[in-house]
Amino acid sequence: MAPNHDIATRALVVTLKSVAGKSNSEVCYLTGLPESTVRSIYAKAIKRGFEYNASQPVTICNAHLEDAPRSGRPTKETEASRGSQYLCYNSAPDTQEGRLQEDEADEEAWV
Numbered sequence: 393m394a395p396n397h398d399i400a401t402r403a404l405v406v407t408l409k410s411v412a413g414k415s416n417s418e419v420c421y422l423t424g425l426p427e428s429t430v431r432s433i434y435a436k437a438i439k440r441g442f443e444y445n446a447s448q449p450v451t452i453c454n455a456h457l458e459d460a461p462r463s464g465r466p467t468k469e470t471e472a473s474r475g476s477q478y479l480c481y482n483s484a485p486d487t488q489e490g491r492l493q494e495d496e497a498d499e500e501a502w503v
Contacts, residue, residue: 396459397425397429397433399454399457399458401423401425402433402437402457403452403457404423405419405423405425405430405433405434406433406434406437406442406452406456406457407450407452408422408423409430409434410434410442410444410450411444411450416430416431433457436460437452437456437457440455440456440457441453441455441456442456
């Protein structure tokens with residue numbers, strides 16, 4: 393699975409490409425990210441509404457850079473099931489409770 397990059401790194405990529413006018417290879421050199429990742433981050437930001445216009449102040453919103461929702465089945469674990477698991481693990485009967493002490497065992501053996 394590909395690593396997720398934090399929002400600050402994504403913002404740096406978008407800023408370098410738009411405001412600084414850096415090429416993909418220059419951004420790769422500066423950030424250490426693969427060129428395909430740089431292209432992907434910038435393309436997703438544009439798809440999500442980022443627009444660069446040199447005559448206006450640059451606005452990069454979190455919505456332009458956030459992770460996309462994950463697909464797949466959600467977990468079944470709920471708060472109630474976590475509580476019951478906690479009770480099961482922590483309320484196990486004491487194993488020493490049903491055992492006889494050594495001197496009690498000796499007395500029963502000689503009866």
